[in-house]
Ligand SMILES: Nc1ncnc2c1ncn2[C@@H]1O[C@H](COP(=O)(O)OP(=O)(O)O)[C@@H](O)[C@H]1O
C-alpha cells in the first residue's frame with residue numbers, strides 16, 4: 403500500500419512510465435519523463451527492457467527477468483500513489499503478462515497503453531508471440547494509442563490505407579474491448595494514401611463516438627519517439643483535465659510544436675527526437691542581469707570609493723570640480739544619445755524601441771539643461787573637448803553600436819543606467835545625513851524614480867535581448883557590459899580634486915535621464 407498520504411492533494415500528478423529505454427533520449431522512458439515534465443507532472447519510470455538504440459536504429463535489447471520487473475513495479479506502488487500510468491515497450495509476452503498482473507492488483511485511475519511494436523527506424527520492439535499478451539493488456543487500460551500497423555495487429559485486420567478506414571477499424575477495436583482508441587495517422591503516407599491533403603490526423607474513438615484531432619503534417623525527419631511522447635503527454639495531462647478529449651487535444655497541439663522544433667536540437671543523424679520543451683524556450687537560461695550582477699556590484703563599490711564620489715557624498719566636493727565633471731558628462735551624453743538611438747534602430751520594436759528612442763532624446767534635453775543650470779554657475783565655466791577618459795568610454799560605446807547586434811548594444815549602454823542608479827541610491831542615503839547638502843538634488847535625480855525605474859526597465863530589456871542569442875553573442879554582451887562598467891568607474895575618477903576651488907552650495911538640478 404502506498405504511504406505518501408493519499409488524502410492530501412498532491413501539487414503535481416504522479417505519473418509512471420512503464421517502458422523500454424532509449425539512451426539517446428528521444429523515445430522510451432527518457433522521452434516519457436521529458437514529456438511528463440513538459441506537462442507539469444511528477445515523473446517516475448519502471449524499465450521493461452534496456453535497448454541499445456540511437457536515432458538510426460536498434461542494435462540490441464536486453465530484457466531483465468520479469469521477477470525484477472515486478473520488483474520495480476511493486477517498489478513504486480508500495481510507496482507512491484500513482485495518479486496515471488503510461489505503458490510503452492513491453493518486449494515479450496512475459497513482460498506484458500507481468501504488467502497486466504500488476505495493473506490488476508494496483509489499478510491507477512488513468513492508464514494509457516502505447517502498443518509499441520516497431521520503432522520509427524523499422525526495428526521490432528515486440529516479440530511476435532507477445533501480441534496475444536498485449537491484446538489481453540488492452541482490456542485493462544483506458545486508452546490505447548496505436549499507429550496504423552499496430553491498430554491492424556490489435557484489430558487482427560489488414561493495415562488501413564485510408565483515414566476513414568483507420569477510424570472505422572479503431573471503432574471496431576473500441577467496441578470489442580471497451581477501451582478508447584487514440585488512432586494515429588502518422589503512418590498514413592507510408593500506408594499509401596499519398597502525401598496530399600491528409601495532414602497528420604489522429605482520432606479519439608470509443609464504442610459510440612469519434613472525436614477528430616486534425617493536424618498539419620510537418621515536413622521533417624524528427625519523428626523518433628513521437629508515439630511515446632504523445633501517449634506520455636496524455637497520461638500526464640489526464641489527471642488535471644476533465645476528459646480524455648481535452649487531454650488529447652492539448653497533447654496533440656504540443657506534439658506538433660515539439661516535432662517542428664525537433665530538427666533544431668541537432669541530435670543524431672537518423673530520425674531525430676522531438677523537442678519536448680519547445681514551449682518553454684527560456685528554460686535553463688540564466689537572466690543576463692543575474693550573470694552581470696557581480697560586475698555591476700563591483701563597479702558600484704569602486705565608484706563609491708572614488709574621492710570625487712566620496713566628497714560628493716559628504717557635500718565637501720568643490721563646485722568647480724563638480725562643474726568640470728558635469729561638462730564631461732554633457733559631452734558624454736551627446737554621444738551616448740547616438741548610441742541609444744542606434745539601440746532604438748536595432749530594437750525589435752514595441753517597448754524597447756520606444757524606451758531607447760525616448761532615452762536618446764532625454765540625453766540631449768539633460769545635456770542642454772546641464773549648461774543652463776550647473777555649468778552656468780561655475781567660477782570658471784568649463785570648456786574644451788572630451789577628456790581621454792570620456793573619449794575612451796564613448797569610443798567603446800560607438801564601436802559596439804557600429805558592429806554589434808541589438809543585444810550587445812543594450813548590454814553596453816546598460817551600466818550607464820544601472821551604475822548611476824545604484825551609486826545614486828547609495829549617495830542619496832549618505833547625503834540625507836548632511837544638512838544643507840549642496841548636491842542633494844543632483845544625487846536625487848539618479849537615486850529616485852523615474853531614473854531608477856528606467857534603470858530597472860533597461861535591465862529587463864537586456865534580459866529579453868539575451869534570452870535568444872547564441873553563446874558567443876552572449877559572451878560579447880557580458881564583455882561589453884563589463885567594459886562599460888570599468889569606464890563608469892574611470893569616469894567618476896577623472897577630475898583631479900586638488901586644483902579645484904571651494905564648494906558652492908545650493909545647487910539645483912534638472913530632472914531627467916542621464
Ligand atoms: N510529420 C508529422 N507531422 C505532424 N505530426 C506527426 C508527424 N508524424 C507523426 N505525427 C504525429 O505524431 C504522433 C505519433 O504518430 P505515429 O507516427 O503515427 O505513431 P508512432 O510514433 O507510434 O509510430 C501522432 O499524433 C501523429 O499525428
Ligand SMILES: Cc1ncc(COP(=O)(O)O)c(N)n1
Nearest residue numbers: 422423429430627628629630
Ligand atoms: C524503448 C522504445 N520505446 C518505443 C520506441 C518507439 O518509438 P516511436 O515513438 O518513434 O515509434 C522506441 N524506439 N524505443
